[in-house]
Amino acid sequence: MQTTLDQQDHTPIIEARDTHLYYGKFRAVKEFDLKVQPRKITAIIGPSGCGKSTVLRSFNRMNDFVPSFRLEGEVLFHNQNIYAPEIDPVFIRGQIGMVFQKPNPFPKSIYENVAWGARINGIKGNMDELVERTLRQAALWDEVKDGLKNSALSLSGGQQQRLCIARALAVQPEIILMDEPCSALDPIATLKIEELMRELSVNYTIIIVTHNMQQAARASDMTAFFTMDEDRAGIMVEYDQTSKLFTTPRDQRTEDYITGRYG
């Protein structure tokens, strides 16, 4: 039993293989390989402009909306290349949810924010239950249960971000991508989100982009460090367990960055 579980744990749920990312002629991120473990929190850190967000968005084809974007190589989700021509990006985004840098709830009621994604994805069943369950999962239920009909815009920034997480959970994805989810929040709201991530990682795979190294160190299991090379293209320098990467980095550039000697 133990061995199967172990093996499962080491089969990546999503994996970038020999991937290059381009905007037009500009190579934004040079070849990288990244195997993301299921039900773990994987952090992507690095200086501004190194392509962290581009990498994250290539995992659920959100870059498709940038007309000049191009990807070489493959991104395998359960061993299926999500950039294969027969794959529908809409389906992929239903499986791999996303939480953005700035809380962006819909200008509708709290209830509608959670229920909408589930409804358009054709999820049937008791919607009230689903809304309550996902709001509980996102640690927001107790704060909003008396005002589900209120506008989502009446919530505080931290609450809005947790609502966005609940909204993503309601679609029942396997992976949640988070693009600097705490950069617009105060430290207390940030801590709440981090706690929440920890709880969610029991059931979900989380990939988080952050420019806050303490956050990566505190909240993640695995960390990938990206930086820029001489021609301004992003490169992946090191990918390891968070504890190892922050204590005994193998690469000089990683060490410079985490000790604050870089930028």
Place this chain on the structure above:
Amino acid sequence: MNRAPHKSAQAASPHLLARHRAGRLWKTGFSLSILFGLIALAALLFNVIDQSAGLLVTANKVDPSTLAEKPLEELSVKELTQILKSNLSNNRIKTIERNGVLMGRTQAELLELIDEQIVKPEVIASYHLFESLRHETEIRQQALGKNPDARIEWKIWLNWHFLTNVMSSNAQYAGVRTALLGSLFLIAVSILMAFPIGVGAAIYLEEYSDRRLRINRIIQTNIDNLAGVPSIVYGILGLAIFVRALSPLTSGVIFGVEGGNGRTILSAALTMALLILPVIIINAQEAIRAVPSSLRQAAYGLGATRWQTIWHHVLPYAMPGILTGSILAVSRAIGETAPLIVVGAATFITQDPNGVFSRFTALPIQIYNWTTRPQPEFRNIAAAAILVLLLSLLSMNAVAILLRNKFSRR
């Protein structure tokens, strides 16, 4: 080290004073622009209101007291009918009875008919509101001096009769019912045509078209230019296409309407729709472009298709802006005269429009027609019709604003 902002230090800074002075100068300039606008508006309203009421001097062709022994108000329906029949020709009676037999009418209606058909008060002079207020006694003396039988009365030209009467060659009995209904019909049909097409085109251009393709940039430039094309050009286009080329369709002949020609409400509404389409498209595009991309990303990130994103999030968010733009377009359309003249609006018509295939007239056409008449009293009813036009415009805008507020309540 650092200087504290002492009062004396401030006073010693002439540069700062100059900056404030420049600012005040600009502010005065901007206030003057508003003042100019207000003065123009006040002048317009003054002029229209001044002409739409005032003293009216009339003289009767036939003295009503010679028609019967008792005052007319005391006579029965039967006696009034008798008076009408004995004073008017048979043909005239037939024409009148087309709208209902005399015996079937009320006493008040018959009195009105006698006034209009037999007594025939003729306008001798008509005075503007403020002139009448200032010189009422002089006007009365002067009028009576010229004609001792003259009837002098205060007249508010914009009254219920004016709204419900049809056209007449006598300004005292003329009304705007046909023109008002024609205008409303016209606007309703053109909105029904132009709004969905315009918003659809805007959605295509903003959400689907690839701006890197030359053809889409050409389309965009053309739409921008079309918004500035003079309305008479649209009128000629409407005449050539809707009135002439598509006459079987716009006259309703293929739908079984008999004896029609292409000069119908449908032709005019289609022309008007073409006229306001570019404005609606451009404003809708503007509104759609103002939808934050974070909203779109949020929807896409949940696995929404492009259409679900547009329908559930982009359009509701953009709707207040789209409606505002459409209000502007409709305001322009309701006052348009030139294209209507070209596509053949009737200037004298007493029949209410009863469908999209009927002949029609519209408020601006009536106003234009009345202002070109030599008799001064037609200028009074033109002013009253302008008030009707302004009021209908205001109430339409009010409805649109209510709709907009309903959409933007979140």
